[in-house]
Ligand SMILES: Nc1ncnc2c1ncn2[C@@H]1O[C@H](COP(=O)(O)OP(=O)(O)O)[C@@H](O)[C@H]1O
């Protein structure tokens with residue numbers, strides 16, 4: 071005879087968590103989510119595995135995740151090892167030929183590592199850069215104003231081989247997603263001039279998200295989200311709020327291209343872009359499947 075006992079409260083809580091996720095699972099089924107995994111968010115092996123598990127879970131519940139990764143700190147470390155000097159202007163790495171070569175090499179290694187960990191977590195993944203299957207064509211971006219703090223003057227800096235995506239051919243992404251494969255994309259792309267361009271990974275993710283009509287763009291970094299001047303987390307922002315925070319100097323450095331990407335993405339049809347703390351285990355699931363969410367969400371004013 072089989073006897074049934076009332077399940078303990080721990081099990082009931084697990085069931086409640088799943089039920090809380092149900093409306094989100096229904097709402098997002100069949101949608102595409104672009105997840106940008108920043109170099110600062112890639113912690114130890116366990117953190118990368120947690121991230122990969124989230125990606126595999128998204129795919130398992132009928133969502134199509136596309137991963138775009140960074141690797142800024144890792145590129146910086148390799149350049150240092152090679153004795154190549156590097157600097158950032160407005161959150162973008164000034165990139166000469168040698169730097170572009172090193173960036174492509176380091177990002178290529180990270181690309182394969184992420185694809186491998188997703189496969190280990192039970193998913194199927196293929197690593198690409200903008201060069202594969204004509205995925206992304208880039209164009210050199212214009213110079214940037216650089217404030218020389220020592221002498222208090224601004225000058226226009228040529229960033230070298232730093233590009234921005236001008237064309238995305240989504241067909242390879244559609245083919246992979248339909249075949250149950252998660253695309254993992256490195257932010258490198260060729261120009262029509264045949265040169266190799268280094269692209270800020272946030273910018274790359276935003277362009278991909280807009281091209282595929284993603285429902286959500288997640289940008290995983292190493293802060294809780296956008297912080298106000300007194301360190302409080304700003305949970306909801308509109309493009310107008312972003313303009314204000316840029317103008318008054320609240321957002322600086324790498325947060326500038328990140329927020330510009332969010333604004334571009336929501337203006338080009340992405341429903342919402344969210345800046346998340348990639349150091350928090352399973353932060354993607356917390357954001358997507360709980361009523362509270364996490365991080366800073368950017369969307370157009372209602
Ligand atoms: N207002 C702000 N709120 C949060 N972070 C900010 C802000 N202004 C500047 N930052 C900086 O932006 C960084 C995130 O950008 P970045 O270093 O490029 O991250 P990633 O490598 O993940 O793309 C944070 O670590 C923080 O130092």
Ligand SMILES: CC(=O)N[C@@H](CCC(=O)OP(=O)(O)O)C(=O)O
Pocket residue numbers: 107108109110139140141142143145161162163165173232233257268269270271272324
């Ligand atoms: C032009 C430019 O700045 N390219 C970036 C590409 C990698 C990147 O963006 O990585 P994170 O997301 O980890 O910062 C770089 O060279 O660092």
